[in-house]
Amino acid sequence: MITGRPFRAKPEWYWQNIDGGLLTYSRPGLMEKPDGSTEPAVIIFRDKFVLSVLTIEDAIRLADQLIDSTESPATNG
Structure with missing residues (x-):
């Protein structure tokens, strides 16, 4: 279960985060x-x-935490 406020990545890191994920x-x-x-x-x-x-x-x-994070309200609006 994910609790607490979601981490917010800074906009200046957006492309580095995208490239890093790939x-x-x-x-x-x-x-x-x-x-x-x-x-x-x-x-x-x-x-x-x-x-x-x-x-x-x-x-x-x-892996379970990654799945939980994708199902979190923070990632699903």
Whole structure:
């Protein structure tokens, strides 16, 4: 559930936000643990740069929040 006031992006960032969205994507990956083992992960990229490495649980949580945000009154008028 989304609560509180929505974040308002400044108009001077509009085109950078649009371009950035077009360059943002995810791919499956592996996260190395301190003991040398690995676990599945989701990697979030902007162009060729890594923005975040997420555990599967955090990727699912973020995906749910993205869906909730698209269904929010703030995004649907």
